[in-house]
Amino acid sequence: MMDWAAGKDDPVLALDNISVQFDKRCVLKNVNIRVYPGEFIGLIGSNGAGKSTLLKVILGLLSPTQGTVQVGGPADGKGERLMGYVPQKLFLAPDIPLRGRDLVALGLDGHRWGIPLFSKERKRRVSEILEAVDAARYADAPVGQLSGGEQQRLLIAQALLTDPQILLLDEPLSNLDIKSAYEVIQLVSRIGREKGIAVILVAHDMNPLLGVMDRVVYLADGKALMGQIPDVFRSDVLSDLYGYPVEVLNVQGRIMVVGGRNFENNGYPREAICCESNEVL
Amino acid sequence: MTADRVRGERVKNKRVNTNMKDDDLSYLKVVRKTGVQGRRVEGRGVLLAILVALTSISLLGGCGTQSPTAKVTPSTREKSVLAVGAENEYADVIRQIGGKYVSVTAIMSDPSVDPHSYEADTRDASIVSKATLIVQNGLGYDDFMNKLEAGSPHSGRVVIDVAQALGYSENTANPHLWYKPETMPKVAAPIAKDLERQLPSEKPYFEDQLTKFNDSLKTWHDDLNQLHKAYGNTGVAVTEPVADYMLEAAQLQVKTPWGFQAAVMNGTDPSPQDVKIQQNLLIDKQVKVLIYNQQAVDSATTALLQLAKRHGIPVVGVYETMPPNHTYQTWMEDEATNLLKALKSGVSTETLK
């Protein structure tokens, strides 16, 4: 793991005091997040915790009711250009006339008006990135017929071609089998480290991320906690976040987050997150 | 470009050749786009540059070898005028006037065609492009003719638009003009005039034929007079306004509301009130006969026919275009006779033989 804060004073993403309110319901409450170049951040939270809203705020698709978002340096206004976004899933017909290569090329200049002119440089960069994500094998197959993991790799390549400072992945693991999930995580973390790109990976299950995450953002009930794993996964901290007693258990070297009060509920905890780790905390 | 310019010049020459005295044809819509095409092409040369590129191959094939419109000038075709009648009744009249000197084609041709859904094919277009005399009904009834004519502009072509020739306004509701007894004489005269212009040497022949034609209409007119005398003001029901002009000429009273007729003609749903009136005409025997369009039988018509039969009201099928084995005169005579038969002895006649 790299030392995330050392010598990097300027955060690449800074969310200050973000609140989002729909009607009278608060979806996000005073969220503060700072992300530094080269970091791997896991954005963890269960369904309805406000993950997708936070994502929209980061992407600039939703203006928060309160608070500021800064992407890149303080004076840089073009937030979205510095952000590579990998959506959860493509909804494409199997016969869509698009190769993996074409999809990836859109990362380079998909936002520009006009027809793409053929250039060797363009072709080279696409091939290069396809090699980098190890997707060259199926780059000429129709995108709609690829598996979830293969599509995911292409989408990552596509996002990387935008030359981002931040790579934002929206639940990339939810449609993948264990092996593909592992491969995607390794790929992203390797590329992030090599190129100094900050990676924000959204997931509801943090297990596969434990080996690569530098820090975690834990979202619950619209409130966010950010820190290193040992700092966040503490009984007192999470209890505070949830607003009711939660216990973090260490069972045979594993961490379990267990909702405290609700054991009477058929003997099952209402909310439990089971974390596995090689590290003993 | 060259091809067009060549054509433009030829067109100009031709105008000199065919320049004729047409003062008495002034009430006709005479389309003579002399030289227009050549000039337009030059004027919009820039805009057309792309098109020329697109079609250069097809043009190359033609411009050197053959001239597209020169084929059918009267002189090269042994005194035969190529004429087109948009509907076959008009074609028949041209045939009767022109006799052996014309070669006539009907676009909506034998046996019979429903104009509602008519789409012209390449043969029609080809014939129209060569024809020097065209008779069409107008009033939107044969809009495709205007398109075909625009598609192949031709300088020496005379187009007789019957509705315009007879001075009908664009808003005339009933387009079936050939059912009006006075229509055809007024169409036949300009046809004869134009044929005389194209073949001046045969003028006596055409005049003779014209007189014959006008005389031959007498039988039909007599039939209508007979209808008028015996059954004037008798109520009749119709499905569509196909034969309305003839019924009016015989002074029969069309009791079907116009709304109903127009709805069936245009293929929309008639209003319930109109349907009720129409059905009551049959049920209460307010009419002596039901006249329907033999060529466009839809479910609404079928329902009315069955109702009429149940209530013992004779039905007479009329045709929108000339049925096979008929001339214009015999067609009209037969329909008038059938009408007379139905009124006299309650006999239904659905088809003409």
Add this chain to the structure above:
Amino acid sequence: MTRLGELLFAPGFFQSAEVTRALLLGSMVAAISGLMGVFVVIRGQAFIAHALADFGGAGAAVAFLVRINPVWGFLTFGVLAATGVEFLGKRAGERDLSTGIVLSVALGVESLFLYLDTHYTGHAGAPMLILFGSIFLVAPFTVPIIMALTVTTGVTLDLIYRPLLLSSIDPELARIRGVPVQAMSLIFVILLSLVVEEGSLMMGALLSISLLIGPAAAATHLTHRMGWAMLWSALLGITAMWMGIVLAYDSFYWPPAGRGWPVSFFICVLVLLFYLLARLSSQRSQVKVRVARKCDA
């Protein structure tokens, strides 16, 4: 009270036999269309539903040429084309395109047969008229056909309701549970073609489609429970049909006087209106996002 009645219903409304019959037959078609429509909407088959009506037109053109009752042309072609679409587009993503291909062939064939009709027989034009039809003037021989078709489709739909629902919502799960998904799909499309052709026959393809899709689409916005959605859909369909007939009847006295406005127009517009209203009522969540954006600015 009487005056209010006269205001709503123009004089003679209830005495008119054709109105009564239109209301009766129309309600029947609206009800069965509404029930089928919910499946059409959740299966995303609006395009096929519409295309089926056009297939029927091609069949009618053929029937005219060989001089049989167009009803049979309608039904045969509808069922044939539906089967064709089903076989060409097995995967959901392909279905739209294969519908398009089959539709374009059907229309091409129709244009050929119309051409042949107009050149070799005296009877054409009817395929064009089928778009609008005339609900107030139903040929007596179609009434038993419509009744029989309605009963047949109704009973079959009832029989296959549960497996059809399961395979519409989750084909994977249905397959695991032993439902023959392909067969279900085929049966449904054939049923659909029967309903569409029945409606087209009676009152024109246009009304048939609008009653099939509009009320069902509105219903799916009003409730998320299948049973209720089907009930809503049938009710909305019947309501649109009744309101349309009443308005068409009354419109006879509107300007330009003496020309009734066509009932197709009223029903189509009413159905669209129902859909938009239902959508509006269920669209709160999207409005919220807009509010949130405003807060910041």
Add this chain to the structure above:
Amino acid sequence: MFSSGLFTETFMVHAWMGGTMVAVLCALVGFFVVMRDSAFVAHTVPQAGFAGGAGAVFLNVNPLYGLSVFAVGGALLIGYLGTRERNDVATALILVAALGTGALFLGLTNKYATGAYALLFGQLVGVSSEQIVTTAILSLICLLALAFLYRPLLLASVSKEIAQSRGIPVRWVEMCFMVIVGLTAAITVPVVGALLCFSLLIGPTAVSILLTSSSEKVMALSLLFSVLTVWLSLILGYYSGWPIGFFVSIIGAILYLAARSIKLFRYKTRALFPHHAR
């Protein structure tokens, strides 16, 4: 080989020009129509023009204006109402409403109004030189607009989210595309009719995507197929006298079936040599 009239008769020259332009336009717009899974829209928009034609007859104006207004308006309404999931329902309802309005216009018109139907059929052999010029200008505008939108539209068709995150005004781009579809219909329908407009929008691209999956190749192939289909239909139509619409749709269907069998064959060989296939 060919009788001379095929290329020299004025109406045929016009038909070649008009048909070729329309084929090119439809093939390129059709690529995106298929890409966006909008076959139904392609069917609806030309038909909505019918209502415009009927309205124009009623109001005594040039039917072409009515056609254009309704085709573009219908396309915009579909774009406005249609979300990704329920696109077909919105499309169907717009179609039905447009045709219903057409029924109203036809019903209120006192005179013979079936010219509105004629609009749906088009007249490839009756294209005037003025029409050629307007077709050329409008096609050029459409193609330029399409070229301008090309990359953002492609990206938005693949994934709205990515496009939005890249700062593309997705809604705006999509609406522009709908206008292009509407304009294409307005240009194409008077030349070849609603049926052919639809066939040409869908058919060539549907065939091409069975043969290759590269966007550029699909576009090139569908351009080729589209133009070939129209040309072949014109030749066959010229000699047989049968309607050109029939040939266009039948050639489209034959190409489609051929492409499908090629694909099936390829699929089988791929099953034998799985690693060489792609």
